[in-house]
Amino acid sequence: MSASIFGNGPRSSRDHRSFERPSLATRFSGIVQSTARYGVASIRARGASTWVAYSREYSRARRRHRRVGWLIALLRMVLSLQNVLLLVWGLTLWWGERVVFRDSVQECSWELWENWPQEAIPHHVAFIADPQLVDPHTYPGRLWPLSSLTIFYADLYLYRTHSLLQQNLRPDTTFFLGDLFDGGREWATDKSSSPEERFKHYGNSMWMQEYRRFSRIFFDTWRLGGANSASSTRGRKIIASLPGNHDLGFGHGIQRPVVERFQKYFGEGNRVDVLGNHSVISVDTVSLSAVDQPDPQTGSSSGSDGSSQGDEVWRPAQNFLNDLQVLKARVTREELLALQGKREAYLAPHKVVDAEVPLDLNISPLPAGVDLPTIVLTHVPLYRDAGTPCGPLRERYPPSSTDPLREKDERNAIKIHRGYQYQNVLTEAISKDIVTKAGPGVTQIYSGDDHDYCEVTHRKFSGSPKEITVKTMSLAMGVRRPGFQMASLWNPIDPDSGKPTSTKASPTIQNFRCLLPDQIAIFLRYAYLFVFTLLILFVRAISRVFYPSEQSPSTPDPLLPLSHRFNDESQSSSASTATSSPSHSEHRFASRGLTGVASRASSSSPSGEMGMRPTKHVQIIGVPGVNGSNDDSRRAEWDICEKSKDKPWASTKNNIANDFQRHIPRGPLATFCYEFMSSFKWVGSITLVWYLRLIWTW
Template sequence: MTGYDDYGMPVGAYEHSEAESLTHQAWRVARAFVVYKVQPKVRMVSGKWSWRRVLSVGNLLILVWWLTLYWGERTVFRDSVSACRWEEWEKWRSNANPHRLVFVADPQLVDPHTYPGRPWPLSTLTVKYTDMYMTRTFSGIQMTLYPDSVVFLGDLFDGGREWSTRTTKSPEEQYRKFGNNFWLREYDRFGRIFFGHWRDGGSLPRRGQPGRKILSHLPGNHDLGFGKGIQASVRKRYIAYFGDGNRMDILGNHTFVSLDSVSLSALGQENPEPVEELWRPAMNFLDGAKEQRQRLVQEELRVMRGLKRTLPFQHDIMEGSKLGAELPRFVDPVTEFPTILLSHVPLYRSQGTPCGPLREHWPPTPWAKDQTEPWENDDRNAIAVRGGYQYQNVLHKEITKQIAEKVGDIQYAFSGDDHDYCEVVHRGYASAGGGIKEITVKSISWAMGVRKPGVVLVSMWNPVDEKGSSLEKDAYESTLQTHLCLLPDQLSIFIRYAMLLGFTIFVLAIRAALIASRGPQPSPAEAPLLPVSENASSAENEKAALSSQHADNTQDSTGSHSSNSSLASAGSNLQVRNMNSRTRSVSPNGGYGLPKMQPGQPLVQYAGYYGTPEDTEKKVKTWGNVTTKKKPKKTGLALWSQELRNSILWVGTIVLSWYFWLLWNG
């Protein structure tokens, strides 16, 4: 006998059936979603598709905004860096493999010291956009140019000298609330912008190069202060995190001599003895610069020959009195590499020394009609020789002279501090011949008074033999080539955005005015529910005539307007069924509003009649503050304002979503 379960199914009916797999269930759910959700939406959209809808004013403006924002947030940055590709300006022979270096000057991260009176949110937006600008440009340099070395020339922070340490306070009262923890957050911020994007292009060295290097040890006056204004604890904090500003490096067979010139400048001020701890380390470094430079070249040549970097000791007999001194090392006679000086503050030059045509903020004075030689003195185009609170535009003349003599054979010098480009040749100091060519590098930040920030690219090609002698000395006059790489004009980008915003509002206002001039358009819900027929049957015509006759009689007796179930047009016989005619009378006492039957008239003539116009008039119902009465449609200025507001909201929502996505993704 067959048994049944609680659901009325035979017992054992599903014993031999296999359970549906999870994959099959997921497939059925996905198929149902496509069939019942996606396909109806696609049919609805495709049914409403037309070129007029696609090419509407709002959609065209959205397209223009999308292209403009992508240009301003992506294309202009990529193109500016791509225009500085090494192959575009290097002039080495085809088999050369130069060492490529980028100088970055004066990032000066915007902080409360930069714009102390700027209110929120403008201050926050300034920090956000300056950081984002430097992040994009530095990352683009790494990915597109992929330099072997990056060297910063000081002023990493703007108010670094003002932030209190654990033992000292800021000399200015308004900055004492920013302590050591604030400086540490700024240090982390600097690391996220530059150190965090150092490897965006990769970490492996290029072929033929020993490795990649980034140097940020050189301090500026905004990092430490200037001269006697430097606090010893602030200087120690900077050295602890970035390294000593006085050091030497061998890059591309060139000797780079970095000098903490802001601390050394205390020696040139009145009564420098009490602050000897500031300038003494730099002076000791200069005193031993020539010996250290020669030793570094010897060590570099040993590495190139596959030997240990450390120089071996001399095997010689020494007197007992000399055992306490440094043991002498074996020294090979070598030819020294070209020497390059790095200083945050530019070297001294006389007032009015022109900086050349690449200076942006103050270009050269136009030549006179009969002039054939450049101006020897051009105050407009020069770096002003002056100083003030915690700054000095150029070093003291005597300090500059000591630097040139103690380092010796300086061929090039690179500096920062001025924020604009400047190129001069110092012929009044000791050099390797032909004077010291100094280039002051532009700031990389667009908030430092220049519309087009920049960096300086340096290409160095100096192949040498085992003794350090150059193998290309006769082929080229110089072992170093430079190029000014200009970065995007951020203010110009913002101005273009503002102009496009004004154009967008103007176009949408004209569109709203055209719509308001045509007046409100009927909605599809107001169309007749029943079809309109021009060829009515004889029965319908007879019924319409009787209804019209009854309506006339009712109007004569009551003085009110009648409503029929059908309206007859004498000219076209168009029949339109009235929705109000289907409303029943609220009182059954009058026989539901049926008219008195006329003898000889068939009952069908009275079908669909439900009372007089007074009975069928629809009353407005209210529930509290809510009414079923339709609001009158807006016209004129109200309609224009509504259309303008709605179109701005539509375009603005799409455009801002795209803009914030570009910002969020770098």
């Protein structure tokens, strides 16, 4: 007993068998099982890690896909047809309201056409003719709003072009050649009124209103160029004192109070200026023309002796011409002293004199041989024979033949005739008197009144001066390309002797005709683009009728299903037609991203199971390929037949759906109108805002 307890006795056969070595099959089976367990564990571990990596990669891919999707959506939105049209309109309006004006003025830069020596500092002059501010006198029969639009665009054109002229070209002197207003002669004063009955009710306040318009357009924009001049120590100048027939009238039609009012605000029309070592003589020829015009009171022509009672009209201009040589000498002496850095060398005598007798000022005589080149400014062109051609640069009536130019060309010439308060050219006697008394040395004449460019050489007059009739600057005066005249003056002289320092005889004046934009052509381009836009939007609207897109307003978004609850009386009939199986319905809803909704709707658990209420079958209506629905249907809706306890929620959902459906066009014509009008409003409203900004700001 004791031996077996302590293990010292003999072992039994059962104990001996339990310690025998396992068989080969047993060991092989154990190896296979352990290997299988290890392999399964390894596969599971690798699968888990692979799944984690796959999940991460899938998440990154989804994020990339979302970013790409947003980018594609953004590009689609930006590159949509409406936005492309907006871009085209924006660039076109910017070109028509900004670029074309700046380019036209920059093409006239002085350095592009001047041809002086490198050391020359020329005096730059700009001549502006016939701005003729549009007013009730211009188009008396034109009704509102066309009349107001004409005034607005005419003023806008003048404001833009003159501001660019002063800001970019910065002429040293700017001359106006008359006809500042269109109806200035018609607006009454305290002592006069218009001879035309229809304008008698316009008083002096109307003239003051036009003067403020002129100041805003020209005087205010002139300041953009600054006050300093590159060629003169006296600074830049703007001179608008030369009157035209629309400012005062013509001949004996001029009323003295109208003249006094004009001179009070613009200065004396007859004057002499020395600019760039040239004598510039301005002559009020609309008043001077009364000297050989029949007097309406006597019926006879007024002679130079002043025998007519109406000599108060032409007498100041005639006296100016008679004293012109003395005035030229005085102004020339002042200029020479200014070049020497000295003050004026004349003093008025301190004595009592008769007011009607002109003062004999003590003016030092000019050195012998001093005679600056003379330029004459007149509103009405000088006389020429009928049919004298104006040259190839005339816009309205180009020459009938350019190789060679004809000596007589009635169509290309300025017509020789007169009418109420106007005369196309001066008489031969007055023209000859002006050139004779302004000379010797008249080399250039600038005139206005005709509105179109004309260039002639007056071989009948002494010195054969060349005359340039300057184009109007207004778009409302009958020319498509308004413009202004540029002149570069350079005449180097000795300040002490007043004689030219250059030994060779060369022209001292260089001219250039600067053309401004064709506003009518700009408006026509807008009209062409407008018609093109309508055509494109028309085609787009038709295409949306036949090929509606997923985002078309006429097709509901499939991601926003429209559903409604069946009424009790309709449930029985709908339940009998419900044939969709749970798996089939789930598959259909899964394709729409609504698997959870389908699974809940298609489940038919018994009453009381898991605490859920029994539900009925689902009928899918309007989905292509389900329940035999029509593939051409444009609307997709499905209904979930379920009695919901949340009745307010269901009611709200149905109201939203009904409100959405009410705004959806159903017929082809309604769809076309909706697509066309919505696109037109989108493009038109933004384009209009951009256009208004361009025309109201400069």
